[in-house]
Amino acid sequence: MRLSRYFLPVLKETPAEAQIASHRLMLRAGMVRQQSAGIYSWLPLGLKVLRNVERIVHEEQQRAGHIPLLMPTLQSADLWKESGRYDAYGEELLRLTDRHGRDMLYSPTAEELFTDVFRSYVKSYKDLPLTLYQIQWKFRDEIRPRFGVMRGREFLMKDGYTFDLTKEDALHAYNRHLVTYLRTYERMGLQAIPMRADSGPIGGDDTHEFLVLADTGESEVFYDSEITDLSFGDREIDYDSVEQCQAVLEEFTSRYARTDETHDAALFEQVPEARRRVARGIEVGQIFYFGTKYSEAMGATVQGPDGKPVPVHMGSHGIGVSRLVGALIEANHDDRGIIWPEGVTPFHVGIVNLKQGDAEADAACDSLYASFAALGLDPLYDDTSERAGGKFATMDLIGLPWRVTVGPRGLKNGVVEVTSRRTGESEEMTPEMAVEKIAGIYAGR
Amino acid sequence: MRLSRYFLPVLKETPAEAQIASHRLMLRAGMVRQQSAGIYSWLPLGLKVLRNVERIVHEEQQRAGHIPLLMPTLQSADLWKESGRYDAYGEELLRLTDRHGRDMLYSPTAEELFTDVFRSYVKSYKDLPLTLYQIQWKFRDEIRPRFGVMRGREFLMKDGYTFDLTKEDALHAYNRHLVTYLRTYERMGLQAIPMRADSGPIGGDDTHEFLVLADTGESEVFYDSEITDLSFGDREIDYDSVEQCQAVLEEFTSRYARTDETHDAALFEQVPEARRRVARGIEVGQIFYFGTKYSEAMGATVQGPDGKPVPVHMGSHGIGVSRLVGALIEANHDDRGIIWPEGVTPFHVGIVNLKQGDAEADAACDSLYASFAALGLDPLYDDTSERAGGKFATMDLIGLPWRVTVGPRGLKNGVVEVTSRRTGESEEMTPEMAVEKIAGIYAGR
Structure with missing residues (x-):
């Protein structure tokens, strides 16, 4: 994409209403715009990141054999009356009435709808196990929406x-989800720690939350520092194997890791003192096993x-897709802006032309652009007449992991400059080597 | 996908509530489930087609330089009060109130939101032209939703x-959209004819609707038969060229083609009688130029x-994404089921194992499956123990364009059978040739 033809409304000033880094940076980088309290438009740059997060979630779910479908956002209140949640859910459930006076609601979660689809079609144990999922907009009428997309009302x-x-x-399905979630977060460049959680209004026996450590997290967390040394890595896993999934669960949940809701001071004391950590975390996912609550x-x-009828055992498993965009920024930024992990970056590489209008610089940038595109990479080329300082500031703000800077002086020596957003380190090399280096970094993603 | 691990709830009986073929077939093929009047769940097979349609729409918009973003489904009523449409829109606008008593609505279209984003960020004529678009769920509270997803209340x-x-x-932007729409429909295997339309409640000077001819269409249409000979084909177009886009508009709109809303009997009489056609059509898109109505x-x-302020000239341009799934079926089915065009089919090819459990047949199917997958194709392998007749009936119903049938008898001669869903013609060939033939059909898509 050429910046001159893009819509990237970056803000010079820091919006006063934003209290945390991710909210501030998403507004400044032109990723979102608040339309009303807790309700956001996803501007082009923000939407690209959101779609990348969504894609990774889809790929990891489908790798485990989970099947996507899509429920409507609005639904009749009838199913919720049947489950008993219509009255129980409280004011966060957005209730409305259609033109015929029928009670409806905007889905804040979808246990009822999925259970309804299941009971309508599945009749035999032979059709089990079954995991159905969706990525869809939800609405929770939070009394005080805040922190931008981290606690919005309309969220994905x-x-x-x-x-x-x-x-x-059902517990194997639970463990399988734990594995898919570990992989999902790691692919995005996030470490999310499974912590024993409180089941809350959905109800349930077994449940873990996944938390990303960040100073601005809303939950206080307590954990054994050994847990942050774990990583899933590129190990192969057979999702049908009960043993393999169980082993991953044990590896990632045997150490102490809890939120304030489930914290047990006496148990925590048993962790060697040097490894005890108290920090803050952002919840980016949760898995539940809740037995036959909805099926009954x-x-x-x-x-x-x-031949006898059996109520099925169920679980529900969530990932906050739009919230993850905020969490990613909380975990990856500095005072100049965002630093996207390669797995979710909106553009793979930025090209900065230091002297727009200079025939040689323009031609070198065009050639770099074409080379990246030919390799399936998506470059953002700042082809505007802005000064170099302004171009660098924008690139730093929007956080592309790699930048190639092209100017007449370097080109005289046959080189361009490749800069890592994360380390700030620059290296001169030929344009061909720059393309090769950056393509290599993204190879296989 | 192996059918034994998929969720494809096909129905044996024809649902009584469905009046038209597409609605009937979408229910029978397990593509959608009605959750309440005019509100559907998209089951796995239906969702795959919906996503394919969506992808083609995205690709053709972005090819023309149009920029995607995403608006929330719910929004404050304030902007609609500002534009004057809050009161004018009528009962199809779903109005609701949040927990703080604020007036909100579910977006039925988004002129106000896009105009708001535009005015918030764009200050100079130098940032024009600009085309922003989204693919997002909308809600119109139709008094009598019907025809399945063709006239639903919640729609994409x-x-x-x-x-x-x-x-x-602005008229160049209008023409550019006309070109993108012609390409979009053709890629899906649909002929959609641009017809002079009535501007309706959005208001506007220039507007065309795109109609797919189908007996079950809701609009009566009148046209010069020469228009159905036109096709966009694989011509290259420079979307920046005013002349090229204008030429396409003239080519595709110079002949008589109108809906009953704009029909002019006297003009129609001037078409040579042998070329006058009266038929029915399904509206699948509309383009509007409406000047400065919203910007002012x-x-x-x-x-x-x-240096003086100028209200911008605007247009809005829509494609009914979920409706297209229905329109595609109306235009592509027979009495056995759906016949997907290759561009939107949910799976590229079906594999039918005539003797599940036979070691040789199973191995041949596994090998075909792996070969297709290795080429980036998405096969659906019926690996169930259903009888051959039932497997064929399901494949015909769900309408995959190509089927490979594998049985012990053929394998003895080293062959499998490749069948075209559209023509019904079968051909025997080696498994390797079957893979090559089918991969060739999808090459470049």
């Missing part, structure tokens, strides 16, 4: 639902092996 | 907005070349 969430014949099968309330049964 | 729409300094520039009402001005 991945919510997955597992249907199994037995508790054991809503009659979601299958015919078991003995 | 692409809506694009053009901002230009002059009427001439909402203060969307830029500083012109002379």
Whole structure:
């Protein structure tokens, strides 16, 4: 994309209403615009990151055999009356009435809808196990929306639902989700720690939250520092293997790691003092096993092996997709702006032309642009007449991991400059080597 | 995807509530489920087609330099009060109130939001031209939703907005959109004819609707039969060229083609009688130029070349993305089911194993599956124990364009059978040739 033809409304000033770095930077970098309290437009740059996050979530879910579908945002209140949540949910549930006076609501989560789809079509234990999920907009009418997209009212969430014949099968589905979530966050360049959680209004026996450590996190967290040394890495996993998924669960949850909601001071004391950490974290996902709570309330049964009806064991598993964009920035920024991990960056590389209008510089930039595009990379070329300082400031603000700077002086020596946003280190090399180096970094992503 | 691990709830019976073929077939093929009047869940197979349609729309918009962003579904009523549409829109506008008692609405279209984003950031004529668009869920509270996703209440729409300094520039943007729309529909295997339209409540001077001819269309259409001989084909076009876009507009709109709303019997009489056609059509898109209606009402001005503020000339341009899935089926089905065009098919090819459990047949199917996947194709392998007749009926119903049938008898002779869903013709060949043939059909898509 050429910046002169793009829509990137960066702000010079820091918006007064933004209290945390990610909110501030998303506004300044022209990623979002608040339309009303807790409701945002995703401007072009922000939408690109959101779509990258969404894509990674989809890929990791489908790698595990989970099947995407899409529920409507609005739905009849009937199903919620059936489950008992219509009255129980409280004021965060946005209730409305259509022109015929029918009670409707904007889905804040979708246990009821998925259970309804399940019970409508699945009749036999032979069709289990089944995991269905969606990535869809949700609405929760927060009383005090804040922190930008981190706690918005309209937000994008991945919510997955597992249907199994037995508790054991359901716990395998739970473990499988834990594995997919670890992979998902790592691919985005985030370390998210599974912590024992409180089940809250959804109800449930087993539940873990995934937290990204960040000073601005809303939860206080307590953990054994050994846990931050763990990484999933590029290990292969067979998602059908109960043992393999169970082993990952044990590896990642055996050390002490809890939020203030489930914190147990006495247990924490047993962690060697040097490894005890108290910090803050942002919740970016949660997995639940809740047994037959919804299947019994809503009659979601299958015919078991003995011919008798059995209510299915269920779980629900969420990732805050739009919230992750904020969490990624909280974990990856400095005082000049955002520093995108390669896995989610809106453009792979920025090209800065130091002397727009200089025939040689323009030609070198055009050639770099074409070379990146030919390799399937998406460059952002600042082809405006802005001064060099302004171009660098914008590139630093929007946080592309790699920048190639092109100017007449370097070109005289046959070189351009390649700069890492994260380290700030620059290196001179030929344009061909710059393309090769950056393509190599993204190879296989 | 292996069918045994997929969620494809096909129905044996024809649902009584469905009046038209596409609605009937989408229910029977397990593509959608009605959750309440005019509100659908998109089941896995339906979602795949919806995403394919969406992808083609995105690609053709971005090819023309149009820039995607994403607006929230819910918004404050304030902007609509400013434009004057809050009261004017009527009961199709879903109005609601949040927990603080603020008036909100579910966006049925987004002229106000885009105009607001524009006026907030764009200050100079130098930033024009600009085309911003989104593909987002909309809601219109139709009094009598019907025909499945063709006239639903919650629906997915692409809506694009053009901002230009002059009427001439805005008309170029209009023409450019006409070209992108012709390409978009053709890539999906649809012929959509631009017809002079009525501007309706959005208001506007120039507007064309795109109609797909189908007996079940809701509009009566009148046209010169020569128009159906036109096709955009694979011609190259420079979207910056006023002349090239204008020439396409003239080519595709110079012949008589109108809906009943704009029909002019006297003009129609001038078409040679042998070429006069009266038929029915489904509206799948519309382009509008409406001048400064919103920019004046909402203060969307830029500083012109002379330093004075100028209200921008605007247009809005829509494609009914979810509706297109229905229109595609109306135009592509027979009495056995759907016949997907290659451009939008949910799976590229079906593999039918005639004797599941036979070691040789299973191995041949696994090998075909792996070969297709290695070439980037997405096969659906019916690996269930259903009888051959049932497998064929399902494949015909869900409409994959190509089927490879594998059985012990053929394998003895080293062959499998490749069948075209559209023509019904079958051909025997080696598995390797089958892969090559089908990969060739999809090459370059």
